[in-house]
Amino acid sequence: MAASQSPDDIAAGDVFEAMLDGWRDQQLARSLNEVTIDARERVVRRFRLHAQVWPWEWLPGHLESWVGELRVDDHRAHSTIRSYQLAVGSFCDFVCDPAYGWSLSCTTQFGTAPSQVCRPENLATHTSEYEGRPGRRSLTRVELQSLFDAADDDVDAIRSRSKKGWAPAFRDATMLKVAYGWGLRRREVRMLEVVDFSSNPSAPEFGAYGVCQVRWGKAAKGGPPRRRSVLTVFDWSTEVLAEWIEDIWPTMEPEGSGLWPSERGPLVSEDRITTAFTRSAKAAGLPGGLTLHCLRHSYVTHLIEDGWDPLFVQQQAGHSWASTTAIYTSVSSDYKTRTLRAALDGSVEAAALRKVAQLPKAAQ
Secondary structure: OOOOOOHHHHHHHHHHHHHHHHHHHHHHHOOOOHHHHHHHHHHHHHHHHHHOOOHHHOOHHHHHHHHHHHHHOOOOOHHHHHHHHHHHHHHHHHHHOHHHOHHHHHHHHHOOOOOOOOOHHHOOOOOOOOOOOOOOOOOOHHHHHHHHHHHHHHHHHHHHOOOOOHHHHHHHHHHHHHHHHOOOOHHHHHOOEHHHEEOOOOOHHHHHHOEEEEEEEOOOOOOOOEEEEEEOOOHHHHHHHHHHHHHHHHHHOOOOOEOOOOOOOOOOOHHHHHHHHHHHHHHOOOOOOOOOHHHHHHHHHHHHHOOOOHHHHHHHHOOOOHHHHHHHOOOOHHHHHHHHHHHHHHHHHHHHHHHHHHOOOOOO
């Protein structure tokens, strides 16, 4: 039986919850996404459990001890640690701001005031534009085909056993192909609706699926989701989508126009999309460290390799800056070899033409 809490612990817990509620309201007022707010709150709660003291007793040493544990024991990535530190720092900024009165309230009740424990001296630095794990990269075309084949094999295996789960398996396989086919992020894929696809008058060969309207793009600095139009570039992608929407999607009796209905609701969860990738990647024998986001990297890389204009690729991906698109691009050695060969051949040809031009007209 757990020991009962003392009145002081109960009072301290109530103050902590009130702090979190106030911080949530502040973030909502800044139009931050609720998913982001919830994630930040979980981080702060985890830090408090590690420190075993209340926010008005936190010291920089508590944060440093926690970060050390995250790195050594949990093997968290640099970017993850930095995001955790930023979450704790944001909470500390809120409770330390005199405008909200927590310093005075804590000093009156507990004899001490909260302080900022995230300082320049103990924060993970942001020195690189890309902070993801090195193992996360674009897939080669062979790996990509292996991934899709593994997803399709799962559908065939379930169908051959006459089980009912083949339609969700077909949905999962199609989600992976759509994520790559239009270069979408996980949330962008999840929030797609049937009505988000339309024809492109400039590319009638793609039929009713020539344009994908992304309405839930990644927001910037607390703003609303950014919209963009992604033009269809792969002819196979329209065939995959048409089969899903016209033949399979109606059999799942969707609630609304969401493109990916769940067995339990109108939409699959983001975790389900992640699981679909992980399961198929493992079945395909792909190396560890790859994630669903690698399909977006692959989309950008393969378009660049195929000679598409970099500005077009940047706009398709919804990047504000070309440097961001460059981070996503990891062209294959074959592509680089072809580029080098073309450049060398061009140099040799140009040198030959110059040499001919220098000869006397009679010799030419």
